[in-house]
Amino acid sequence: MKILIVFATYSSGTQTASGVVEKTLIEAGHEVKVENARESDPKSFSIFDLIIFGSPSWYIDGKDGQPHEYFGSLLKKMNGMDLKYKQYAVFGLGHSSYYSHFCGAVDVLEEGIKKLGGKIIVDSLRIDGFYFYQNANEERIRKWTKDLFTENNKMTGILSKLQHHSKS
Numbered sequence: 612m613k614i615l616i617v618f619a620t621y622s623s624g625t626q627t628a629s630g631v632v633e634k635t636l637i638e639a640g641h642e643v644k645v646e647n648a649r650e651s652d653p654k655s656f657s658i659f660d661l662i663i664f665g666s667p668s669w670y671i672d673g674k675d676g677q678p679h680e681y682f683g684s685l686l687k688k689m690n691g692m693d694l695k696y697k698q699y700a701v702f703g704l705g706h707s708s709y710y711s712h713f714c715g716a717v718d719v720l721e722e723g724i725k726k727l728g729g730k731i732i733v734d735s736l737r738i739d740g741f742y743f744y745q746n747a748n749e750e751r752i753r754k755w756t757k758d759l760f761t762e763n764n765k766m767t768g769i770l771s772k773l774q775h776h777s778k779s
């Protein structure tokens with residue numbers, strides 16, 4: 612599968628987490644591209660089978676629980692696009708002890724994707740205190756990444772249905 616990981620980061624946690632996702636996917640035999648949301652062009656999404664967004668939650672424009680500002684810009688660039696027949700997955704980093712809207716960025720990204728018709732194929736991953744519990748968190752990330760392709764999420768079924776749909 613051809614997979615794109617788009618991330619943004621302030622203090623490198625989400626970049627490190629994206630690297631864990633990337634390594635797990637490559638080990639499973641997938642072709643992976645990782646890019647910063649700042650450089651991401653949504654027009655290129657069409658060549659990928661799966662697009663994964665990863666963002667910290669932050670305080671932006673007077674609101675907690677917002678995605679990184681580069682994702683704010685990316686969502687604006689995506690406005691008006693038809694994401695139907697595209698598969699997405701979302702993960703986020705946050706701190707439940709310090710911020711009331713824990714991993715709020717995940718909710719905003721999910722909403723942005725769904726609004727444009729994109730399919731989110733697994734429950735999003737919310738990572739608490741990435742560097743505080745790095746080993747355990749990296750293990751959760753590896754498990755989540757592998758779960759993207761288990762029978763449970765019916766990825767194969769969804770994909771073949773969608774491919775059939777887009778051809779007909």
Ligand SMILES: Cc1cc2nc3c(=O)[nH]c(=O)nc-3n(C[C@H](O)[C@H](O)[C@H](O)COP(=O)(O)O)c2cc1C
Pocket residue numbers: 619620621622623624625626666667668669670675676677704705706707710711712713714715740741
């Ligand atoms: C100014 C500021 C605002 C934050 N707002 C939130 C928030 O609303 N919700 C949350 O869960 N975490 C929040 N966090 C925690 C960060 O999302 C967390 O530290 C994350 O791991 C940072 O990821 P990064 O290293 O990729 O930048 C905030 C942190 C800072 C410094």
